[in-house]
Amino acid sequence: MIVALLFAMQFEANAETCADMGNLPQQPMNACAHWEYELADAELNDVWEQAIEYARNYLNHDDMNDGRPSGAQRLLAAQRAWITLRDEHCAVYSYHMRGGSAEPLLYHGCRTSMTRARTSELRDLMVEDQ
Template structure:
């Protein structure tokens, strides 16, 4: 099963769960596997939302850097494209790595939690990497 198929299947399973039940999950005290799966997915969704916000800011910053560098030499331009290339590569790495993480409980009820947990962890780490690009460097 590919990562895409697994994510679609997980999404369909979550959609089948009543929305009210998902909202009522106390993630600080989740005890059932279903609740832990829901909470892990919520963690990933929050991490992904933050990543998207920071990524947009980083693209804008790299675009501005390209404008600055163009004044020096056209040969220096490319920060925005390098960021986008790195992000595409990172997404492939993240998806593959997290699919692999799910094999610890392949086919079991814990697999979605392992995949979502991995996605949240790697996404949070990538967000920090992007934030570092936004910080001014000392010369």
């Protein structure tokens, strides 16, 4: 038990250590799942900057004066709602492991999956209108 604790405390999640995640003890698996989420989130943030700039430049239609929000305003509202949806959905997804050692693995795995999907959606948004 002490050896497992020492291993978990010294574990650094990275591509090399997480490549064979299924053979790791639970705490390092949780660390790898969180690390993978952080990578996916960083990619989402990069694509988000491109998408919101795209929306500001190409989805505004301010000349219509119809009183509706611009594409950028709607995209920002959608992104904020999506973040809430992702986090709440993943909390429910991991709920059956609530308090257990695998809860973070399920939670971060869910967030990674949904974040990658959202990144793809934002990329598609920039392609569809061109």
